[in-house]
Amino acid sequence: xxxxxxxxxxxxxxxxxxxxxxxxxxxxxxxxxxxxxxxxxxxxxxxxxxxxxxxxxxxxxxxxxxxxxxxxxxxxxxxxxxxxxxxxxxxxxxxxxxxxxxxxxxxxxxxxxxxxxxxxxxxxxxxxxxxxxxxxxxx
Amino acid sequence: xxxxxxxxxxxxxxxxxxxxxxxxxxxxxxxxxxxxxxxxxxxxxxxxxxxxxxxxxxxxxxxxxxxxxxxxxxxxxxxxxxx
Numbered sequence: 720x721x722x723x724x725x726x727x728x729x730x731x732x733x734x735x736x737x738x739x740x741x742x743x744x745x746x747x748x749x750x751x752x753x754x755x756x757x758x759x760x761x762x763x764x765x766x767x768x769x770x771x772x773x774x775x776x777x778x779x780x781x782x783x784x785x786x787x788x789x790x791x792x793x794x795x796x797x798x799x800x801x802x803x804x805x806x807x808x809x810x811x812x813x814x815x816x817x818x819x820x821x822x823x824x825x826x827x828x829x830x831x832x833x834x835x836x837x838x839x840x841x842x843x844x845x846x847x848x849x850x851x852x853x854x855x856x857x858x
Numbered sequence: 859x860x861x862x863x864x865x866x867x868x869x870x871x872x873x874x875x876x877x878x879x880x881x882x883x884x885x886x887x888x889x890x891x892x893x894x895x896x897x898x899x900x901x902x903x904x905x906x907x908x909x910x911x912x913x914x915x916x917x918x919x920x921x922x923x924x925x926x927x928x929x930x931x932x933x934x935x936x937x938x939x940x941x
Contacts, residue, residue, distance in 0.1 A: 775933065853936070
């Protein structure tokens, strides 16, 4: 089962994890959460603005999840990514992958987040007290 | 053709999107970028470093030699930074 969500409002990772854990038919669950850092090389972050290309982002993330599901025989895959204005400490992205064994769940999770970072059309802009800066791609 | 701009490219050009009729001498993405760059200074500022410009046609990433003939929507943007 694949779920892809792209939304403006905050999400609750604990709640998402509890929901994923309800279905116990798989043996392994791996969860990744990416959050807004309080400080970067450019200073103390006031806010993080995330711009996105909606239709393409949904399409690419779903396709990535589908590839991962096939390759590692996943039982469950949940991906959520935010856009809009985020504060330090808030979650940006969460990826949950579930399979019979941990190896597959780990590999699939890393594949999804790595692929998303290179291909999904989101752009981050760090807002500081007196300046703002578009984040540059780091792989 | 619907042309979308994102992030820094959108800010420099000053528009999120516009409609542009393809001139007859424009065939590839590369041709289209050159056409925009020659059009106005703001496009030149935003797009002249072509290595740092990524393109999607009808919601799929494409290379600069992609033929635009049947493209309805082209998106022009800097490298993505999600996740």
